[in-house]
Amino acid sequence: MKKISVMLIISIIFAAACKNKNTSKVTENIVPPVADKKPTSLNKHGDIRIDDYFWMNERDNPEVIDYLERENDYNEKMTAHTREFQESLFAEMKSRIKEDDESVPYFYNGYWYITRFEKGKDYPVYTRKKDSLDGREEILFDCNAMAEGHSFFQLGGINISPDNKLAAFGVDTVSRRIYTIRVKNLETGEIYPAEIGNTTGGSTWGNDNKTLFYTAKDPQTLRSDRVYRHVLGAGQQDELVYHEEDDTYNAFVYKSKSRKYIIAGSHSTLTSEYSVLEADTPGGDFRVFQPRVRGLEYSxxxxxxxxxxxxxxxxxxxxxxxxxxxxxxxxxxxxxxxxxREEVLLEDIDIFRDFLVVSERSEGLNKIRVMRWDHSEDYYLPFDNETYTAYTATNIEFDTDILRYRYNALTTPLSTIDFNMVTREQEVKKEQEVLGGKFDKDNYVSERVWAEAGDGKKVPVSLVYRKGIKKDGKNPLLLYGYGSYGATIDPYFSTVRLSLLDRGFIYAIAHIRGGEYLGRPWYEDGKLLKKKNTFTDFIDCSRFLIAEKYTSPEHLYAMGGSAGGLLMGAVVNMSPGLYNGVVAAVPFVDVVTTMLDESIPLTTGEYDEWGNPDDKEYYNYIKSYSPYDNVKAQEYPNMLVTTGYHDSQVQYWEPAKWVARLRELKTDKNILLFHTNMETGHSGASGRFDALKEVAEEYAFLLDLEGIKE
Known part of the structure; x- marks a missing residue:
């Protein structure tokens, strides 16, 4: 077992004690940019808000571009002393990844499908082999070639026709999640000239091999609101088969696993509705499965x-x-x-010829239940870890006894496993490789602890760290949180995270209300007029970790992105003294203004999550926690804020305005950095290695605050 040397521990503690002094010497003469103040009066319900930075909403305004570039320049200068360290971190993270890697093959409709990566290349190559894995490889899409000339590239929605001769696919080269669908002839390699723009990228074939159903987006709001029928070679305008007129819903379309039905759906946060059409008659009319009833969710x-x-x-x-x-x-x-069942969340099902597989969650842990249709067997797959993630994977084939699932934990790399539901034998098809020869999972410890919230609720926290760490309050600890939309951040293995753990960091995930870690009521208790539970849960988890001496305010860091960035903005307003540093990625921080603007992508579909501020009660509640509206004259922790100029989910101006107001009002001399990637959107860089550079930037920021330089 490899242990951190005593001298290394001493050097880390000494460097941490000197961190503020060292950082200030490097950066004290660099002057941050000042944004122009152009007061705009915003009046709602008789309440007037003065927004000095509302002008930043003007996309492509030269003044806006100038401000973003000045902030980027300031960020470059402030982090120049960590540039070599960032490059070293990037190389270190990259060295753990198997570059010439490939997915576990899956079988569908006569072909084995495989996704592989080539050494030194950023993008995947999609391939297939007919009948046998020993057959000739057929390259469907080489994304490395397709991405040439584009600073961003994303291929999505690959959909093979029933006769295996055609492939529909979507491409986004801007990073606003607006895809153009095209069709490739897999026999000739020809890509047909017809282009279908403003789509989600996904599509599905009728069983006639020429009718393609797809979902279009509104070009302004980017809401997916229409399902169209496209007939290859028909030379006619695509037929609108479904229009979702309620702007709080999003539409989609797919084919049932049985391949018998085309299913068009529409959903909001609280309500869903489906219509079905037999795939053998794709020119027919859809019929409603069950009309929508507000509050009725079904799939x-x-x-x-x-x-x-x-x-x-x-x-x-x-x-x-x-x-x-x-x-x-x-x-x-x-x-x-x-x-x-009150204590069990039913999350999903997988249907096979002889078996029904049910994905459940109980006390926060994933459970996979296998049941024969004839009721002769009913059992659970055995998992005995204290904190882990397990989920069913690609199970497209219907007539099989093999269930494919994936398993990993904070200390255990991801495994893809084929489980025979008849014999109950399993075969590990692939375990994620961690290259470099330094990783040994026995060197790390994971655990789950329970923090008590202010209202008495117990909030789970998953942790991972190197063995030998002492709970003396001196450990740097990064606490991650999200807590919205019912999305659960399960404990998962990360090779890049090792760069923190091996330098003495503890990594923790706060399973706060607003997610579904403890079931649907856990989500309901962290939304709408109960949203502040999300923020206070995170703060209470932070205080618990400090009280239990995992860390201290001098060494505690927080991170969250998107709605998790809102979380970061709220907690630094409410309890800034708990954290030495915070990373807020693509943060949703201007909640009131955004939720009042129906032209902004995704706004109307979010009313059931945050509330509609046209209602005065929701307006007042949202305003009471909206990070931008609650910045005040106080000390804030060191902060790194990131965004993408083309972000379709959280517009770049939200963090830009927030940072400008923070610079204006904060009373400390702590670091505030703002980096706008002018070429990407919500998900950051598209290449697998370019994305690591963004992680290296975040980690270098945290490590530098701890005085860790290498």
Whole structure:
């Protein structure tokens, strides 16, 4: 077992004690940019807000570009002393990754499909082999060649026609998640000239091999609101088959696993609705499965002569499973298969010929349940770790006894496993390789602890660190949080995170309200007029970790992105003294203004998450926590804020305005850095190695604050 030397520990502690002095010497003469103040009066419900930086909303305004570039220049100068360290971190992270890697093959409709990466290249190559893995490789898409000439490239929605001769695919070269769909002839290699713009990138084929269904986006709001039918070679305008007129919903389309139905759906945060069309008659009309009822959520899967429905109907907060015939699909015909359970969240199902596989969550942990349709067997896959992540993977084939699932933990690399549901034997098809020869999972410890929130609720926290760390309050600790949309941040393995752990950091995930880690009620208790529970949970987790001497305010760091960036903005307003440094990536921080502007992408679909500020009660509540509206004259921790100029989810001006106001009002001399990637959007760089440079930037910021230079 490899241990950190005593001298290294001493040097880390000594460097940490000197960190503020060292940092100030390097950067004390660099002057931060000052944004022009152009007061705009915003009046709602008789409440007047003065926004001095509202002018930054003007995309492509030369003054806006100038400000962003001045901030980038300031960031470059302030971090110049860490440039070599960033490059070293990048090289270190890259060295752990197997560059010439490939996915575990999966079989579908006569072909084995494989995604592989080539050494030194950023993008995947999509391939297939007919019948046997020993067959000739057919390259479907080489994204490295397709990405040439583009600073950003994303291929999505690859969809093979039933006769295996055509592939529909979507491409985004801007990073605003607006895809152009095209069709490739896999026999000749020809890409047909027709282009379908303003789409989600996804599509699905009718069983006639010429009818393609896809979802279009509104060019202004980027809401997916229309489903179209495109007929190859017809020379006619695509037919609108579904239009979602309610601007709080988003539409989508896909094919059932049974391949019998094309399914068009629409959903909001609280409500869903589906329509179905037999794939053998793709020119026909869709019929509504169950008309929408506000608060009724459901999803459908087809098997035999029935549909299976995962739903919250009749007060099933954690969802239950129902069944109905193909012909009588409305709610009054649904029959219960698996009842609602107060302590178990029913997350998903996978349907096979002989088995039903149910994905559950109990006490925060993933469970995979296998059930025979004839009720002769009903069992769970065995998992015995204290904190882990397990989920079903690519299971496209219907007529098979093999369930593919994935498993990993904070200390355990990701494994892809084929489980025989009849014999209960399993085969590890692939375990994520950690190159470099230095990683040994026995050198690390993971645990789950429970912090007490102010209202008495117990909030789980997952942690990982190197063995031998002492709980003396001197350890640097990075606490990550999200806490919105019911999204659960499960404990997962990360090769890049080793660069923090091996330098003495503890890494922790706060499973705060607003996610579904402890079931659907955990989400409901962290949204709308209960949103502040998300923020106070994170603060209480921070205080718990300090009280238990995992760390101290001098060594505690926080990180979150998007809605997690909102979390960061809220907690630094509420409890800035708890943290030495904070990283806020693409942060959603101008909540009131954004939620009042229906022209901004995604706004209207978020009313059931945050509330509609046209309602005075929601307006006042959102305003009470919106980070931008609550910046005040106080000391703030050291902060790194990042964004992408083409971000379609959180517009660049939100963090830009926030940083400008922070610079104006904060009373400390701590570091405030703002980096806008002028070529990317919400998800950052598209290449697998370019993305590592962004992580290296964040890690160098944190390590530099700790005085760790190498």
């Amino acid at each position: 459908i899967s087809h098997y035999g002569d029935s549909f299976y429905i995962l739903t919250n109907a009749d007060g099933a907060t954690n969802f239950k499973l129902m069944r109905t015939s193909e012909t009588e699909t409305q709610k009054e015909h649904w029959e219960e298969v698996l009842p609602h």
